[in-house]
Amino acid sequence: MKIVGALLSAAVVTMALAVPACAAQSSLTVNVFQGMQNLPLFAAQQKGFFAERGLSVNLEITPSSDEQRAGLADGKYQIIHCGIDNGVAMADVAKVDVAAVIGGDNGFNRLIVQPDIHAISDLRGKTVIVDAPDTAYAFQLYEMLKRGGLDKGEYTIKSVGATAKRLVDIQQNKDDKASMLNPPFAFTAQNDGLKDQGSAVSTIGPYQATAGIVLRSWAKDHPDILIKYLEAYIEGLRYVLDPKNKDEATKMLADGLKLPPDVAAATYAVATDPAEGLAKDGRFDGPGFDNVLRLRADWTGHAPRPAAAYFDLSYYEKALAGLG
Template sequence: MSHLRKLATAAATLALVAGSSPATAETKLTIMVFAGMQNLPLFVAQSKGLFAKRGLAVDMKIAPNSDELRNGLADGRFQIVHAAADNSVAMVEMAKVDAKIVVGGDNGMNRLFVQPDIGAITDLRGKTVAVDAPNTAYAFQLYEMLRLAGLEREKDYTVQVVGATMRRVDALLADKTLSATMLNPPFSLRAAKAGLKDMGEATASIGPYQASAGFVLASWGRDNAETVVKYLSAYIEGMRWAADPANKAEAIRLVAENLKMPEDIAAAGYDLLMAGMNKDAALDMKGFENVLALRTRHTGKPTRPAADYIDLSYYQKAIAGM
């Protein structure tokens, strides 16, 4: 083989090797979320390679309860978490950790479910209600719905900590002494099918509410701004794909596979999610202000202005680049 031919062969081999390697090293992220329909944009981003094409390798963990989610973020075990926005507020106000909400999601789609023998919310007087944590998010929704019906916490009913939504629906079905809890899809659909009684949607009683939101430690966000923007770009693209009617059937299959449920339940949950999602995962400021108002009412402690808890600069860059 001539010298020139050897050089050409070597160059071709190097080009082939270079072409088969990723242009940049993957950035690994560990995130934590609660099980539920709200994760559809994440399921899409994983299955369609939306994270991968941006150089991200995302490992998604399921939260057993909000304490583990918040503690894991504070400890650096998770870089990004998705949960009710009030959890981020709780990190700031209770744990004195500087967390920032960087993206919205949905209104929670929460409904108050009770045991079949409960005829009205007032029948919960003297009963025990189940919550994830007693001092955050959907527990405040529950307390507010009961307050509007004339029932006061501690005086009129008892609160029992059970854990995440999937645990609470199991608890109510197994233990009839637990009389009520807040549930969202698909768990609300399972509850209704199993005979628990639906007492109405939270937002119909308490007004707009910013539920699902993504948040990070402020310092980690500043140090990894490009990664946050890439992550949000993939998340928003996943949400847009999921919301496209042309993708509905495939989206339902993704939900059924990831949440291990029948397709009819996944289909019903999909419709509820589409009704409860904010376009492009935008943060609903009126809903977030209501989150803060509920926290103040049910803790007796004032919060900071809404702007102190959020940093939408990453979201704005993600939207601008799409």
């Protein structure tokens, strides 16, 4: 009886310890745009990299950059992944104290046009579509059109929302003649007969696009959670970039983005391109960010602050150190 009693007591203690361990799990709401850049997040969720660090991550897809920025500012989201210029806009225009904490990619954007557009000059007097007209990839579009001989004002700008929405719009509305799209949306558009007029980076040079962005106050209050999140993200990124995981990672793209196998395979090939794919370990592209700030200055007429004012890589560096 003493042995039974001891076992029962041990069971009670074990159950009691399990309650705070469960309760200690940290829940995060992470807001993202739909796209291939979410592949590391898919892996971190499906392979348990978040869970093993005590993180419960809810991924939400944003309809637009305006909604995403507002959600971060209001505390609805703890972390967002988006074009870093959106973070610059939050800091300089909305006066929200944010910081980019990890890089990601160059955006993979391509100028996609209707079949009747044969050159950039054909867009004179036509409608082009963007997410928000005053941030990020809209500036890429304006710059590509300028270098093709069109000044802003020689075309009409229509705000539609995130890339997935722009794809649907340009497929269904033939009067909307051009947009910046990235894979898999650019591939889907071309399969439907739209035309590719070239990549943004081939025209404007290196570009720091997707970045993880947080409120500085939240990061200061939750450094351990942020570091664990970044560890899991980097581990997910390493997993999907490992060639031996190609088939599984391609399936993650197909399932996560609802893609046919051929589009998923083509998208994975872009994601893993050694030169221009997802940045190794999510590294931050300094020269690419300088280009982001230059474009913002050119197209808003307002000089940004020094680049270092917009990011804090200390959490990222600790995450890398923790991974070994």
